[in-house]
Amino acid sequence: MPSVARRLSRWVRARPYDEHALVAADGASQQWCERRRVGLDRLAARLRLQHELSAAWGDGIRDSFSDLRFTDASRVPFPFVRALRERFSLCSVVTESRGAQLKDLDGNWTIDVGGSYGVNVAGFDRYKTWMARGLDRVKDVGPVLGPLHPIVADNIARLKRISQLDEVSFHMSGTEAVMAAVRVVRFNTRRKLIVCFSGAYHGWWDGVQPGLGSERVIDDCLTLQDMSPASLRVIRKRAREIAGVLVNPVQSFHPNSPPPNDAVLLTSDARKIQQSTERYGAWLDQLRETCTSCGVPLVFDEVYTGFRLAPGGAQEYFGVRADVVTYGKTVAGGMPIGVVCGRSALMRRIDPDRPMRMAYVVGTFSAHPVVMGAMNEFLRWLDDPSTAALYADGNARCTAWAQDVNQRMASGNLPVRVINLGTVWTLLFKEPSRFNWLFQYYLRAEGVTLSWVGTGRCLSSLAFTAEDYGALEDKLCAAAHEMKHDGWWLTVNEFPERDKRMRKLLIREIAGSLVPVPGSVHAFYRAVMQRKHDDHHASHNDRANQVLHVLSSSVFIYCYFSIFIDLTTAMCWGLGALFVRQFGHAILEPPCHDQEKLLLGYTTRDKTLIVCGYALVPLLDVALAGSWSLAGLVSLIDQIALHWFRWTVFVVALRVAYLTWKHDFRISMIWFVKLVSDPMTDLVSYVPALARRG
Numbered sequence: 001m002p003s004v005a006r007r008l009s010r011w012v013r014a015r016p017y018d019e020h021a022l023v024a025a026d027g028a029s030q031q032w033c034e035r036r037r038v039g040l041d042r043l044a045a046r047l048r049l050q051h052e053l054s055a056a057w058g059d060g061i062r063d064s065f066s067d068l069r070f071t072d073a074s075r076v077p078f079p080f081v082r083a084l085r086e087r088f089s090l091c092s093v094v095t096e097s098r099g100a101q102l103k104d105l106d107g108n109w110t111i112d113v114g115g116s117y118g119v120n121v122a123g124f125d126r127y128k129t130w131m132a133r134g135l136d137r138v139k140d141v142g143p144v145l146g147p148l149h150p151i152v153a154d155n156i157a158r159l160k161r162i163s164q165l166d167e168v169s170f171h172m173s174g175t176e177a178v179m180a181a182v183r184v185v186r187f188n189t190r191r192k193l194i195v196c197f198s199g200a201y202h203g204w205w206d207g208v209q210p211g212l213g214s215e216r217v218i219d220d221c222l223t224l225q226d227m228s229p230a231s232l233r234v235i236r237k238r239a240r241e242i243a244g245v246l247v248n249p250v251q252s253f254h255p256n257s258p259p260p261n262d263a264v265l266l267t268s269d270a271r272k273i274q275q276s277t278e279r280y281g282a283w284l285d286q287l288r289e290t291c292t293s294c295g296v297p298l299v300f301d302e303v304y305t306g307f308r309l310a311p312g313g314a315q316e317y318f319g320v321r322a323d324v325v326t327y328g329k330t331v332a333g334g335m336p337i338g339v340v341c342g343r344s345a346l347m348r349r350i351d352p353d354r355p356m357r358m359a360y361v362v363g364t365f366s367a368h369p370v371v372m373g374a375m376n377e378f379l380r381w382l383d384d385p386s387t388a389a390l391y392a393d394g395n396a397r398c399t400a401w402a403q404d405v406n407q408r409m410a411s412g413n414l415p416v417r418v419i420n421l422g423t424v425w426t427l428l429f430k431e432p433s434r435f436n437w438l439f440q441y442y443l444r445a446e447g448v449t450l451s452w453v454g455t456g457r458c459l460s461s462l463a464f465t466a467e468d469y470g471a472l473e474d475k476l477c478a479a480a481h482e483m484k485h486d487g488w489w490l491t492v493n494e495f496p497e498r499d500k501r502m503r504k505l506l507i508r509e510i511a512g513s514l515v516p517v518p519g520s521v522h523a524f525y526r527a528v529m530q531r532k533h534d535d536h537h538a539s540h541n542d543r544a545n546q547v548l549h550v551l552s553s554s555v556f557i558y559c560y561f562s563i564f565i566d567l568t569t570a571m572c573w574g575l576g577a578l579f580v581r582q583f584g585h586a587i588l589e590p591p592c593h594d595q596e597k598l599l600l601g602y603t604t605r606d607k608t609l610i611v612c613g614y615a616l617v618p619l620l621d622v623a624l625a626g627s628w629s630l631a632g633l634v635s636l637i638d639q640i641a642l643h644w645f646r647w648t649v650f651v652v653a654l655r656v657a658y659l660t661w662k663h664d665f666r667i668s669m670i671w672f673v674k675l676v677s678d679p680m681t682d683l684v685s686y687v688p689a690l691a692r693r694g
């Protein structure tokens, strides 16, 4: 599956929406689109006013800073990126942190729920102290690397106690810790394959990214499904090839649904979260048992969950022990870090029997004194007897807050819900909509800072006070209220065809982004469809008229094919259908003459003349042949049908020539394509509508 996604990703083309397409992405009516446009204008003006300096700062470095361009482009689903960037030139630039808050370049204080990608567990103020004290404790050695500072020994002892494993190694980031863990388990088991679970993130190394996000074909990483007995069977069957099973326990939150960032929010059901702590714990137990019974190391990637869910991380939270654990993020008290802890037999980097066989895993900045100093401060705090209670309290307060928010959202008829795992939380959207990603902009205007992954992965810290949670709740509800008011979340009552239209547009877009369609062809198609739409409103509202259109359209489609086999039969049926169609227009619905003129086609009056032309053909043929009898008429029918066909071609060609002369060739072709394709679109639009109305 991951490799299929990777292959498909090469075919998907950029199809940026313009502003019109953005507001109409779910096919809502003009009136809603207008309301959205006004809302977007107001939101953009508000954000511009609040973030003038930050935006200018961002604009000044965007072209030179690839990291910013990447995160900017990954904030919302890709069709919306360009239109959003034109509207909102956003950049988070901060100058100060305090409690749960951040101060930006414009002087606004906002509540931070980005959580510094997971680093901020304990609250910014604690980290500031640890970083300062850590630096102070090692300042006499400065940047000495190679020789170790004595503090390192204490860190190792504490990490061993927390992880309950034998050895420790230090690295510079979570990604690097994962790379090191994978490398040492491969080396020590002499096996190649690493098992990951779909949807799990393990850092940016492509060795554990067999799906989207990596271009390289990976044949030594096997992606299985979380919480599936079939995965356990695969592990048992292929145990002799598997060097390790790599688990990211924050996945307990969303087994196998797409990554949690807002760029995947093409529709509401793209994001699913499971509140399955117990079931996930049971799954980890089974995984542990399977790995033990078939001799495969179990590796927990606790870069995110370590020291977040509990002082002892996911091992403690779920009560399951791993053979190797990676840590990162918060463990160095605010400094950059990656840590691997493991059983001795799995941590060796030199083969004791074959000393030339080695896994060369080292790093210049490993065990950097300043990092070690800050880490020691953090680990001491962690060992303080009061800290476990802080975690329990922080997790419980976040859960209670999520319940409060959900109650308020439900009573305000707002389609947003919060779900949390400890102090990690995410937003779910309860009504189908294509605009959920826009919520991050409304939140920002209310003064909430999110990370670039948006509403999918938010974090509170243990330092969040009751006031912070209260203010955050108010901001979430205010933002949701405003977004609903601006028409981005329409109920079925407000937009009865919502789900069907959204699905149709989405399928069309996916197909369109796989098959390259030049912009001019797309614009041509839109022009044809717009005329069909206007035509429908002008003269196809009567139900009986719609029934006659379904009948005549079916006959026309039959004639399109049969004309190549039997011209006479096709023309006779076709003319019959034309009379039925004209009856519908001329008699059942008023002849919207003005509208027809605007639609460029023949008016009802012209059409009557054309019909007279068809009636004249048999009269002339019979008169010229002098055979004034039914038998004579029948004997001439092939000739009459041929003349009818020629008259049809003449009438159509005349209109094309006239429109080309009066307007241009493109306009004439728009009319022609509409004319020829009307039978198909009539069936597609009227049959389901008539069936629904019974």
Ligand SMILES: Cc1ncc(COP(=O)(O)O)c(C=O)c1O
Binding pocket: 117, 118, 173, 174, 175, 176, 178, 201, 202, 203, 204, 248, 301, 302, 303, 304, 305, 328, 329, 337
């Ligand atoms: C589970 C997990 N592993 C690895 C990483 C990579 O860590 P880093 O960004 O420090 O390289 C992350 C980062 O979010 C993570 O969540």
